[in-house]
Amino acid sequence: MNFQAVKAIYLFEMARTWRTIWQSIVSPVVSTSLYFVVFGSAIGSRIETVEGVSYGAFIVPGLIMLTLLTQSISNASFGIYFPKFTGTIFEILSAPVSFFEVVIGYVGAAATKALMIGLIILLTATLFVDIRIAHPLWMVGFLVLTAISFSLLGFIIGIWADSFEKLQLVPLLVVTPLVFLGGAFYSISMLPEAWQSVALANPVVYLISGFRWSFFEVSDVPVGISLAMVGLFLALCLGVIWWIFKTGYQLKK
Amino acid sequence: MDPIVSIKALSKRYANGFEALKSVTLDIEKGEILALLGPNGAGKTTLISTICGIVTPSEGSVTVAGHDIVTDYRKTRAMIGLVPQELTTDAFESVFDTVSFTRGLFGKKRDDAVVERVLKSLSLWDKKDNKIMMLSGGMKRRVLIAKALAHEPEILFLDEPTAGVDMELRKDMWEVVRDLRRTGVTIILTTHYIEEAEEIADRIGVINNGELLLVEEKQALMQKMGQKQLTLDLQAPLDALPDSLMDYALELGDGGTSLTYTYDTQAKRTGITALLGDLSAAGISFRDLRTSQSSLEEIFVSLVKDSA
Numbered sequence: 001m002n003f004q005a006v007k008a009i010y011l012f013e014m015a016r017t018w019r020t021i022w023q024s025i026v027s028p029v030v031s032t033s034l035y036f037v038v039f040g041s042a043i044g045s046r047i048e049t050v051e052g053v054s055y056g057a058f059i060v061p062g063l064i065m066l067t068l069l070t071q072s073i074s075n076a077s078f079g080i081y082f083p084k085f086t087g088t089i090f091e092i093l094s095a096p097v098s099f100f101e102v103v104i105g106y107v108g109a110a111a112t113k114a115l116m117i118g119l120i121i122l123l124t125a126t127l128f129v130d131i132r133i134a135h136p137l138w139m140v141g142f143l144v145l146t147a148i149s150f151s152l153l154g155f156i157i158g159i160w161a162d163s164f165e166k167l168q169l170v171p172l173l174v175v176t177p178l179v180f181l182g183g184a185f186y187s188i189s190m191l192p193e194a195w196q197s198v199a200l201a202n203p204v205v206y207l208i209s210g211f212r213w214s215f216f217e218v219s220d221v222p223v224g225i226s227l228a229m230v231g232l233f234l235a236l237c238l239g240v241i242w243w244i245f246k247t248g249y250q251l252k253k
Numbered sequence: 254m255d256p257i258v259s260i261k262a263l264s265k266r267y268a269n270g271f272e273a274l275k276s277v278t279l280d281i282e283k284g285e286i287l288a289l290l291g292p293n294g295a296g297k298t299t300l301i302s303t304i305c306g307i308v309t310p311s312e313g314s315v316t317v318a319g320h321d322i323v324t325d326y327r328k329t330r331a332m333i334g335l336v337p338q339e340l341t342t343d344a345f346e347s348v349f350d351t352v353s354f355t356r357g358l359f360g361k362k363r364d365d366a367v368v369e370r371v372l373k374s375l376s377l378w379d380k381k382d383n384k385i386m387m388l389s390g391g392m393k394r395r396v397l398i399a400k401a402l403a404h405e406p407e408i409l410f411l412d413e414p415t416a417g418v419d420m421e422l423r424k425d426m427w428e429v430v431r432d433l434r435r436t437g438v439t440i441i442l443t444t445h446y447i448e449e450a451e452e453i454a455d456r457i458g459v460i461n462n463g464e465l466l467l468v469e470e471k472q473a474l475m476q477k478m479g480q481k482q483l484t485l486d487l488q489a490p491l492d493a494l495p496d497s498l499m500d501y502a503l504e505l506g507d508g509g510t511s512l513t514y515t516y517d518t519q520a521k522r523t524g525i526t527a528l529l530g531d532l533s534a535a536g537i538s539f540r541d542l543r544t545s546q547s548s549l550e551e552i553f554v555s556l557v558k559d560s561a
């Protein structure tokens with residue numbers, strides 16, 4: 001194991017984060033506050049509680065997940081796409097590192113940054129609503145697992161993409177709709193019967209449900225199933241990455 | 254002594270079917286400076302990239318210090334430093350950080366003293382805190398060299414190091430290269446320029462269309478360059494050489510109106526006097542005469558032309 005290389009990549013990526021720390025933090029904080037104003041206040045004044053939780057608090061886990069997913073994906077996809085784009089990837093390819101080590105470095109840094117922002121949003125939320133976390137360990141567990149899984153997905157997207165447009169495509173066309181339809185702002189049980197079963201095909205439903213359970217002990221699906229789904233997704237991403245590195249897809253000529 | 258890099262029947266076919274390397278076999282000795290000479294598209298970068306792990310070989314094998322570059326890539330790559338042809342650098346990082354990063358990437362513990370030494374040897378020390386994007390092209394080239402040296406490699410590949418580089422930097426660079434050679438580093442560089450190969454290399458390899466046409470000691474090539482041609486324009490055209498002149502290395506050209514004699518300037522006897530005597534004895538007279546020397550350039554051009 002080339003620990004020095006993992007460390008070098010991780011610190012290099014984190015340095016990129018620190019350089020742009022203000023825009024990294026300010027924009028999610030601002031958009032989260034906007035969500036609170038729009039959803040929490042405007043809609044929340046009509047919907048008092050969902051499953052016994054005040055609406056303003058109810059949407060917090062969903063909001064954190066929304067940001068966590070988009071941040072994980074964009075950090076990791078950009079992190080690996082950029083050296084491909086500028087050509088500096090040659091250095092990684094010619095270094096005595098295994099693909100596994102490269103992934104740890106890039107994905108670790110992307111997940112770290114996403115987690116930091118997730119926690120900042122949680123802190124911002126406490127300014128607006130009262131939040132109690134029933135199972136803090138589970139909450140952190142879900143946060144970390146989700147950040148890692150979706151950073152892996154971002155890494156895959158960054159390798160697959162051969163233009164900046166494609167880099168934006170998946171987050172915009174797939175992830176954001178899935179999160180919105182995944183019960184970030186409502187409970188699946190509020191949907192008509194038929195749509196409930198459709199919603200269960202959406203992997204993000206399990207994430208948000210499990211995460212919300214760690215706060216309020218209310219969930220759309222049992223927490224064990226949520227955890228299993230996150231694990232499954234993680235394994236799937238790892239499988240794809242293993243294949244990418246085995247074949248050198250989009251990396252080696 | 255075993256070669257430090259041993260390339261055996263290496264072929265590379267790109268995804269589009271283009272065959273950029275055709276069964277290249279080459280041994281590189283430890284501590285030598287080898288120049289790979291070849292026109293655009295010859296396959297120089299492909300060859301280097303394959304050894305460094307950026308391009309996957311289609312057939313054949315490469316070993317570095319006895320280790321296979323595919324199965325034992327950790328060992329081989331740790332020994333190699335690569336300065337790519339393109340100026341691909343980070344933009345926002347500082348010079349010091351980017352060089353230090355490469356050292357870590359290649360598995361070496363952070364060591365600011367080494368980075369400092371490398372930067373100083375390339376006159377980059379006063380730029381150490383500058384962002385790379387603020388540097389000139391030549392400076393970026395130095396940064397790339399510094400990065401390649403950051404992990405103290407035993408083998409250094411320089412892919413067209415002098416492209417876009419002024420005289421000053423070129424001189425500095427050769428100084429660095431010679432210093433490295435003195436410490437036992439093996440250096441492989443590619444170039445389009447013969448003078449460059451001549452100036453710095455111990456051996457010269459000529460590559461074209463993916464084939465290695467020749468690899469020779471520079472001295473041996475210079476010897477070839479030592480050959481001269483004496484051309485005689487004849488008064489009357491000849492159909493064939495008379496028997497009495499058969500022993501000379503003569504060629505009849507221009508429809509029989511000129512005779513070319515090739516001789517070695519370094520030889521004790523060039524044979525010119527005897528030839529001229531035998532010519533007049535055979536009754537052949539000439540209008541004019543001139544001598545010419547084949548340069549390495551001409552050898553190169555004729556090699557490349559023959560292989561095309």
Ligand SMILES: Nc1ncnc2c1ncn2[C@@H]1O[C@H](COP(=O)(O)OP(=O)(O)OP(=O)(O)O)[C@@H](O)[C@H]1O
Nearest residue numbers: 253267269271273292293294295296297298299300
């Ligand atoms: N990824 C690729 N796919 C297909 N063909 C390629 C690829 N990369 C290089 N080639 C082709 O392989 C040949 C050799 O290219 P290479 O870059 O090795 O040449 P070179 O000797 O370094 O040339 P130059 O002196 O211009 O740098 C060229 O004809 C080039 O077009």
Ligand SMILES: [Mg+2]
Nearest residue numbers: 297298299338
């Ligand atoms: Mg080249």
